[in-house]
Amino acid sequence: MDSIPANRRFWNQFSSAYQHQHDPQIGAAPRLWGTYAVPDAHLRALGDVTGKRVLELGCGAGQWSRALAAEGAAVVGIDLSEAQLAAATRAMGAARYPLVQGAAEHLPFAADSFDLVFCDYGGLSWAPPHLAVPQAARVLRRGGRLVFNVASPWFEACYDEAAGHATTTLQQDYFGLDAIAEDDGVTSYQLTYGDWVRVLRGAGLVIDDLIEPRPDPGTANGYNRTDPPDWAHRWPAETLWVTHKP
Ligand SMILES: C[S@@+](CC[C@H](N)C(=O)[O-])C[C@H]1O[C@@H](n2cnc3c(N)ncnc32)[C@H](O)[C@@H]1O
Numbered sequence: 001m002d003s004i005p006a007n008r009r010f011w012n013q014f015s016s017a018y019q020h021q022h023d024p025q026i027g028a029a030p031r032l033w034g035t036y037a038v039p040d041a042h043l044r045a046l047g048d049v050t051g052k053r054v055l056e057l058g059c060g061a062g063q064w065s066r067a068l069a070a071e072g073a074a075v076v077g078i079d080l081s082e083a084q085l086a087a088a089t090r091a092m093g094a095a096r097y098p099l100v101q102g103a104a105e106h107l108p109f110a111a112d113s114f115d116l117v118f119c120d121y122g123g124l125s126w127a128p129p130h131l132a133v134p135q136a137a138r139v140l141r142r143g144g145r146l147v148f149n150v151a152s153p154w155f156e157a158c159y160d161e162a163a164g165h166a167t168t169t170l171q172q173d174y175f176g177l178d179a180i181a182e183d184d185g186v187t188s189y190q191l192t193y194g195d196w197v198r199v200l201r202g203a204g205l206v207i208d209d210l211i212e213p214r215p216d217p218g219t220a221n222g223y224n225r226t227d228p229p230d231w232a233h234r235w236p237a238e239t240l241w242v243t244h245k246p
Helices: 004-026 063-070 082-091 129-139 153-158 193-202
Strands: 053-057 074-079 099-101 114-120 140-151 179-181 187-189 206-211 238-244
Touching: 004 082, 053 063, 053 129, 063 074, 063 082, 074 082, 082 099, 114 129, 129 140, 129 193, 193 206, 193 238
Parallel strands: 053 074, 053 114, 074 099, 114 140
Antiparallel strands: 140 238, 179 187, 206 238
16 A cells, blocks of 8 residues: 555645644654654764764654754755654754655665664654665665654554543454555555564564653653543553664
8 A cells, every 4th residue: 555645645735734843742742752752862873973974764844853963963854744844954954864755655765874773653653664664774784773653552452543542451453554545635654563573573673672661650641642641651652662783
């Protein structure tokens, strides 16, 4: 299934409302991971990027990219949506970086182009991982790292679509997680833990860590409601994969 046209249409239509609602949280400080804005300083997933060639896969308005550019990385942001790229251009600070329109499924870069490929609910949440992961691996140099944050299978399995919040009971099957048809014809992607391991290893990557961000009770989630409110303190809502190309 080719989800690129519908996802591009969706993000073009949604961009303005999305940035209005979420940019204050995503852009509040540099290097905040996920829906609970957990600082990378606590998780230590990305490391020092000074002087590194970095690709943000599905960069949106570039909150991450502009922070890493300001730290001295040679960042490139790629995104499917021209509206999201326009938001990134408007928000670009003094540290300029190039933006490219394209899809995680077909990266328009030569092999061995980057030291780090990463995203936070970016291309690896919105493109089929069996296509996007090998592409990310291809453009990495040997020793380069792929680091990305996605929703956890726990969260997906416990999410009650009708009620619109995460629950403490299983709502949907775990086996068979893959393409998730959302509103407006948009498709997101989620894999079981085993399928993530197979896709990453199949692309020749070594898994160094699987970080499960654990927000403190009371940490706001700007995206999803949960019942109980401290759901993500008790169960892992997100999975932050840390890998490298040997
Ligand atoms: C949730 S945003 C992630 C950006 C930022 N980290 C954030 O949280 O806003 C998802 C981004 O992925 C982009 N996207 C969706 N499908 C994509 C694809 N196949 N390839 C590259 N980017 C894609 C969307 O346009 C959107 O900007």
